Amino acid sequence: MSELNLVLLGPPGSGKGTQGERLQEDLRLPYYATGDILRAAVRDGTEIGRDAKQYMERGDLVPDDVIVGVIGERIHAKEAEDGFILDGFPRTEPQAEALGSKLTELGRELSAAVLIEVDDDEVVRRLGGRRTCPNGHVFHVEFDPPEKPGVCDVCGAELEVREDDQPDVIRRRLEQYHEKTKPLIAYYEGRGLLKHVDGALDAQEVAERIRALLATLKMEEEL
Ligand SMILES: [Zn+2]
Numbered sequence: 001m002s003e004l005n006l007v008l009l010g011p012p013g014s015g016k017g018t019q020g021e022r023l024q025e026d027l028r029l030p031y032y033a034t035g036d037i038l039r040a041a042v043r044d045g046t047e048i049g050r051d052a053k054q055y056m057e058r059g060d061l062v063p064d065d066v067i068v069g070v071i072g073e074r075i076h077a078k079e080a081e082d083g084f085i086l087d088g089f090p091r092t093e094p095q096a097e098a099l100g101s102k103l104t105e106l107g108r109e110l111s112a113a114v115l116i117e118v119d120d121d122e123v124v125r126r127l128g129g130r131r132t133c134p135n136g137h138v139f140h141v142e143f144d145p146p147e148k149p150g151v152c153d154v155c156g157a158e159l160e161v162r163e164d165d166q167p168d169v170i171r172r173r174l175e176q177y178h179e180k181t182k183p184l185i186a187y188y189e190g191r192g193l194l195k196h197v198d199g200a201l202d203a204q205e206v207a208e209r210i211r212a213l214l215a216t217l218k219m220e221e222e223l
């Protein structure tokens with residue numbers, strides 16, 4: 001059986017995490033959200049995990065080669081022999097190159113980079129509509145409104161817009177996202193690996209589009 005080695009790309013609010021989890025179930029492939037596997041490596045105390053821990057404890061960014069090392073450990077395991085789904089890494093072109101080298105070293109290659117596209121206004125609408133109470137209950141003014149505006153259904157506390165969900169903060173994060181991912185997207189496009197999916201559709205429809213494009217990919221591979 002051929003492998004399905006995937007990278008998921010998309011802005012915050014694109015539903016990337018949701019799609020990653022669905023793909024994990026559908027394809028029975030491990031789903032690696034980079035933050036989670038870094039924390040797991042630290043917890044398990046692997047050699048690379050101990051490396052990563054030193055950076056995290058100092059509050060420094062974990063260098064690309066350390067992250068790639070952690071990913072390499074996971075990819076090289078039996079659980080990922082039929083493929084994997086990677087989310088949260090790479091975020092920049094140098095990271096994509098580092099990941100590419102690691103895969104080559106392991107005798108693997110990327111099958112596709114799936115870009116879930118959502119325009120900035122839609123991201124602001126999705127994330128900016130979130131309302132949170134001090135006890136962590138989350139609502140959305142449009143998609144999941146509380147019964148009484150501004151009041152938490154669960155605990156009755158006042159709902160507020162978190163700092164991260166302020167429209168100007170979201171726009172700033174999006175600017176950074178575009179600045180970093182533009183070269184990354186060009187990198188995968190240049191290698192014929194980039195697959196676009198319209199992330200403005202509802203989650204079910206997005207999942208079906210991804211499934212269809214992966215089926216096509218598989219067919220092409222078998223020809
Ligand atoms: Zn509450």
